[in-house]
Every structure is written in C-alpha cells, then in structure tokens.
Amino acid sequence: xxxxxxxxxxxxxxxxxxxxxxxxxxxxxxxxxxxxxxxxxxxxxxxxxxxxxxxxxxxxxxxxxxxxxxxxxxxxxxxxxxxxxxxxxxxxxxxxxxxxxxxxxxxxxxxxxxxxxxxxxxxxxxxxxxxxxxxxxxxxxxxxxxxxxxxxxxxxxxxxxxxxxxxxxxxxxxxxxxxxxxxxxxxxxxxxxxxxxxxxxxxxxxxxxxxxxxxxxxxxxxxxxxxxxxxxxxxxxxxxxxxx
Amino acid sequence: xxxxxxxxxxxxxxxxxxxxxxxxxxxxxxxxxxxxxxxxxxxxxxxxxxxxxxxxxxxxxxxxxxxxxxxxxxxxxxxxxxxxxxxxxxxxxxxxxxxxxxxxxxxxxxxxxxxxxxxxxxxxxxxxxxxxxxxxxxxxxxxxxxxxxxxxxxxxxxxxxxxxxxxxxxxxxxxxxxxxxxxxxxxxxxxxxxxxxxxxxxxxxxxxxxxxxxxxxxxxxxx
Numbered sequence: 089x090x091x092x093x094x095x096x097x098x099x100x101x102x103x104x105x106x107x108x109x110x111x112x113x114x115x116x117x118x119x120x121x122x123x124x125x126x127x128x129x130x131x132x133x134x135x136x137x138x139x140x141x142x143x144x145x146x147x148x149x150x151x152x153x154x155x156x157x158x159x160x161x162x163x164x165x166x167x168x169x170x171x172x173x174x175x176x177x178x179x180x181x182x183x184x185x186x187x188x189x190x191x192x193x194x195x196x197x198x199x200x201x202x203x204x205x206x207x208x209x210x211x212x213x214x215x216x217x218x219x220x221x222x223x224x225x226x227x228x229x230x231x232x233x234x235x236x237x238x239x240x241x242x243x244x245x246x247x248x249x250x251x252x253x254x255x256x257x258x259x260x261x262x263x264x265x266x267x268x269x270x271x272x273x274x275x276x277x278x279x280x281x282x283x284x285x286x287x288x289x290x291x292x293x294x295x296x297x298x299x300x301x302x303x304x305x306x307x308x309x310x311x312x313x314x315x316x317x318x319x320x321x322x323x324x325x326x327x328x329x330x331x332x
Numbered sequence: 333x334x335x336x337x338x339x340x341x342x343x344x345x346x347x348x349x350x351x352x353x354x355x356x357x358x359x360x361x362x363x364x365x366x367x368x369x370x371x372x373x374x375x376x377x378x379x380x381x382x383x384x385x386x387x388x389x390x391x392x393x394x395x396x397x398x399x400x401x402x403x404x405x406x407x408x409x410x411x412x413x414x415x416x417x418x419x420x421x422x423x424x425x426x427x428x429x430x431x432x433x434x435x436x437x438x439x440x441x442x443x444x445x446x447x448x449x450x451x452x453x454x455x456x457x458x459x460x461x462x463x464x465x466x467x468x469x470x471x472x473x474x475x476x477x478x479x480x481x482x483x484x485x486x487x488x489x490x491x492x493x494x495x496x497x498x499x500x501x502x503x504x505x506x507x508x509x510x511x512x513x514x515x516x517x518x519x520x521x522x523x524x525x526x527x528x529x530x531x532x533x534x535x536x537x538x539x540x541x542x543x544x545x546x547x548x549x550x551x552x553x554x555x
Contacts, residue, residue, distance in 0.1 A: 112387040128484040130424045130472045149390045149518075151554070152423050156518065177386065184386055200428070200464040202493050209504035211493055213464065231495060233504035273501060298423045328466060330422050 114147040116157075116175040116183050123175065125165025129154035137163040147172070153298070155185075191295050192252045193221060194331040199303065201327020205241070208234030212325055221252045226262070237272040243287060255295045260305075262289040268311070283311045283319075296328075303327050392519065395419040397552025399433075399523065405459055405498070406542040407535075408452075409438035413459075413546055425469050429490065432462040437498070451535070456499045459544075461529060463507050465492030475514055484515045496531050496544070505531035523550035 118139050126133040129151045139145055139159050145167075148156040153169040173185040189195075195218050203210035212230035219225055224247045232239040245264015252258065269282045291305035304326045311319040396418050403413035415433025422428060437457045443449055471487040489510050496505040509527030516522055529544040 114387045114389055127474065127482065128472065130469075132472060133474070133484070147389050149392045151392050152421050154424065155389065179384070185389075200430075211464065211495060211504070231502075233495060233502055238502045271502075297426070300422055300426060328428075330420065330428060 114184070115178060116145055116147060116172070117178055118143045118145060119176050120171075120174050123167060123171060125157060125159070125163065125167055126154075127165060129156075129166045133166065135165075137165050144178070145175070153188075189299065189332055191255055191301070191331070194218065196332040197224075197301075197329050198332075199301075199327045199329025201303070201325050203230070203305075203323055203325025203327075205230070205232040205239070205323040205325075206234070206321045208232040208237075208239065210323065210325060212327060214327070214329075216247075216329075219246075222249045223247070224249070226264070228266075234273075236274050237270050237278070239271070240269045241285075242267055243285070245287065245289075247289070247291075249293070257292060257294045260289075260291040260293055260303075262291070263287065264289075266309075279315070280313050283313055285309045285311045285321075299330050299332070301329050301331060303329060392554040393421045395421065395427075395521065395552045395554050397521070397523070397550055399431075399525070399548040399550030401525075401546055401548025401550075403433075403435045403459065403544060403546040405435070405437040405544050406533075407440045408457070409440075411435050411438055411459075413548065415548065415550075417550065417552065419467070419552070424472070427467045427469070427488075429465040429467055429492070430463065431465075433460065435459040452499055459496070459498045461494055461496040461505065463492045463494030463505070463529075465490045465507065465509075467491075467511075486513050487511070488513065490527070494529075496529055499533075499535055503531040503533065505529050519554045521552045521554065523552060524548070525550065 118141050121141055123139040123143075123145065124135045125137040125139065127136045137159060144160055146158040148158060148164070150156070150169075154166045155169065155172050156164065157167050157172070158164045169185060173183060175183045177183060197216040197218075198214070199216070200211075200213040203212055210230055210232045212228060214226055214228040216224050216226040226245055226247055228241070228243045228245075230241045232241065243264050243266030245262050245266075247260050247262035250259045250261070264287055266285045266287065267282065268285055270278050270280075272278055287307045287309045289305050289307040291303060293301060293303040295301050305324070307323040307325075309321040309323065311321060313319055397416070399415045399417060401413050402410050404410040413433050413435035415431055417429060417431035419427050419429040435458075437452070437459050440451050443451055467488045467490040469486040469488045473485055474482045475485045476482050487510070490508070492507050494505050494507065496503045507527055507529045509525055511523055511525035511527075514522045525546075525548045527546050527548075529546070530541055531544075532539055533542045534540070
C-alpha cells in the first residue's frame with residue numbers, strides 16, 4: 089500500500105507543478121447560436137451542457153482533438169476542436185485554436201516499427217525533422233534480435249520524398265551513415281564488435297488518419313570492417329509514425 | 333605604474349558597464365507644438381503600449397505512470413512484475429505507448445520435482461522487457477459509482493513488438509493486450525491490463541513459442 093500512496097503523492101506533486109505553470113486560462117466568446125459540451129473527449133459521449141451565444145467560456149486544456157471548457161456558472165465539458173474554432177476572443181478576433189499540422193508540410197515525426205535486418209528480427213524507432221517540404225533529416229535507433237547475435241544500430245541520414253503532396257502514397261529515397269554494435273550469443277565471437285556503416289534507402293510513405301502515417305523502407309548497408317571486402321547487409325522495415 | 337594602469341582600465345570598464353546598464357533609457361522624445369498664441373507647449377506622451385498576451389491552451393496528450401502486477405513466465409511460475417509506461421494520445425481512438433518492466437522468474441516444475449537440477453542461474457531468472465505498442469480505444473464510455481459519480485473510461489486493445497530478456501538472452505517478442513483505463517480525475521488514470529508477451533524459446537532443448545501472460549494494475553498521469 090505504501091508504494092502506491094507514494095506514487096499517488098508523486099504524481100500529485102508532478103501534476104500540481106505543471107498546473108501552477110499554466111494558471112491563466114484562455115477565455116472565449118460563443119458566437120454561434122450554441123456550443124455543445126460533451127461529458128468526455130469522444131464523439132459518443134453525451135452532451136451535458138449547451139453554452140449560449142455571447143456566453144464567455146474558459147478553456148482549461150486540450151486532449152487530442154477535444155478541449156475541456158468551463159461555462160460561466162461552473163459547468164464543465166468537452167468541446168470538439170472544430171466547434172471551438174468558431175468562437176472568438178473577447179476582442180472579437182478569431183479563437184487561437186491551432187490548425188492540425190498539414191500532412192505535406194509537417195515538421196516533426198516520431199515513429200516505430202518492425203523489420204528484418206540481416207535476417208534478424210528488428211525493433212526500430214526514429215525521429216525525423218523536415219528541413220524542407222521534401223527533404224528530412226532522420227535519426228534511427230534500432231535493435232536486431234537474432235539467434236546468433238543481437239545488434240544495436242544507430243543511423244543518421246537524409247531522406248528525400250519525391251512527391252510530398254501525394255498524401256496516400258509517396259516514394260522516398262535516402263542515404264546516411266551509422267554505427268552498429270554486435271552482442272554475440274553463440275561463439276565464435278565476431279572479428280569486430282562494432283562497425284561504422286553507410287546506407288542507401290528506398291521507401292514509401294502514406295497518410296492514415298489525422299496525425300498518423302505509415303512508412304515502409306528498404307535499406308542497403310555497407311559495413312566498414314578490417315577485412316579486404318566490406319560486408320553488405322539488407323534491411324526491410326514497416327513502421328507507423330505520428331507527426332507534429 | 334601598473335596600479336595606475338589598472339585603475340584607469342577599471343574606471344573605463346565601470347563607465348562602459350554603466351552605459352550598458354542605461355542602454356535602454358533614452359531621453360523621452362518631446363513633442364513641441366505651437367499653440368495659437370505663439371507660446372510653445374510641451375506634450376509628453378504618457379501612454380504605454382499594452383502587450384495583450386493570449387494565454388496558451390495546454391495540451392495534455394501524454395500519459396506517464398507505473399504499474400504493478402503478476403507475470404506468469406511459462407514453465408517458471410507466476411511472479412510480481414513492476415513496470416513504467418509512457419503513452420501519447422494521437423486521436424480520441426488511437427494512442428502509441430512504450431513501456432518497460434522487470435520481474436524475476438521462480439522455479440520450473442522440473443526444479444521443484446528434482447531440487448538438485450538447476451535450469452537457470454540467478455541472473456538468468458531476471459525477466460525484463462520493453463515494448464513499443466499501438467493501442468485503439470474500442471469501447472469508450474463512462475463508469476458510474478452510485479448515483480452521483482461518473483468516470484470517463486475506455487476499454488482498449490494494444491498490439492506491439494519489443495524485446496524480452498530472459499535466461500540471459502534477448503529475444504524478439506510480440507505482445508497483445510486488452511486493458512481498461514478509468515479517469516479518476518482529468519489528470520489521473522487507473523489502468524487494468526492483461527497482456528501476453530510471446531517469444532521463441534529453446535530453453536528445454538526444443539524451439540517453442542512461450543506465452544507469458546501478465547495482469548497488472550497501474551496509475552498514470554496526463555501532462
């Protein structure tokens with residue numbers, strides 16, 4: 089029981105710290121004939137209160153595409169993003185509800201997925217920053233889990249999206265450099281435990297919903313080792329990503 | 333000589349410092365207007381520019397917390413498991429989640445029947461895992477406690493991949509789960525999860541898929 093109590097207290101402290109930082113809330117005026125407030129942040133939750141035109145509502149915080157608001161007499165509820173975007177500031181300017189990031193022009197992307205690297209199962213995670221509409225810098229961390237060894241791979245590279253405005257399916261190509269560390273399971277031990285690598289990649293990506301997308305990639309690695317012939321490896325992967 | 337040079341330099345530095353501190357203070361601009369009698373009058377504008385800052389709306393899409401429960405390691409009994417989780421809610425339906433946990437497996441039936449046999453060392457009994465999951469809120473709704481209280485809740489399913497380290501070996505693992513999230517307040521959630529971690533093991537000489545089912549209770553906070 090004591091660890092649980094400690095955890096609750098810790099979470100409480102953590103939360104109250106955050107709450108303190110944002111005590112001033114945004115106030116908006118309802119300009120449409122009415123504004124529906126739901127009991128929860130989802131399309132199926134019942135409407136528990138309807139704010140009237142010219143009422144001043146306080147926006148407390150947001151969760152996904154829903155906003156928790158408080159009406160003047162204290163009733164609280166959740167408002168859909170699209171409905172809240174129709175309200176105005178007290179000065180009459182439009183409500184500062186940020187639009188959803190555009191798929192073709194988003195800046196940040198974080199994703200993870202499954203793949204096959206050198207015939208080993210691969211768990212991959214990546215972060216990606218758009219330098220321009222079509223060129224991204226990507227940083228990848230992955231773990232390959234095989235029967236003979238486990239490998240930890242990290243790469244950094246550039247990726248070009250050929251037609252960024254194609255939403256559902258757009259081809260990509262990239263190149264970069266990386267590093268792998270081999271943790272061998274079965275003897276004999278590898279000659280080098282760690283190698284530098286370079287890669288070229290081809291892939292496709294597409295939009296799924298809102299801020300969710302998929303990516304499939306093929307990579308060809310050249311591993312720089314101490315032998316006369318460089319080792320070459322292949323990788324396939326499929327992942328899902330969230331963009332901001 | 334040196335002392336004098338020092339004091340001169342110091343004075344220069346102080347002067348420079350003072351002028352730096354006063355860099356923003358410019359003499360007020362005086363607007364001189366001619367009045368009809370030909371007497372110049374001085375008007376000093378007193379109006380300060382007001383910067384109106386609209387408060388930002390805080391997004392609370394991240395969820396962080398810890399969980400505790402029972403993990404049944406196939407062939408090695410059921411043992412306590414402790415884990416941490418971090419989730420990001422993408423939409424009202426979808427979320428992505430990462431978590432990591434620790435448990436220690438018990439004795440296998442073989443070891444219980446024949447105590448002289450040791451299948452695993454003490455470090456080999458440590459069972460740790462991490463997973464990257466996608467979750468879908470299948471049944472969002474409300475849970476009622478008596479007449480006057482309702483808590484938002486969701487029944488969700490998760491699927492993901494990750495790594496299980498058991499018997500001193502890292503194994504690729506799949507996981508499937510079903511869970512319930514009950515929001516006690518807007519920022520505190522109670523989770524109940526049942527999850528299966530499946531991986532291939534050849535600990536007893538044959539390759540087989542082992543199911544490691546866990547049931548956990550967790551607390552998370554949204555931020």
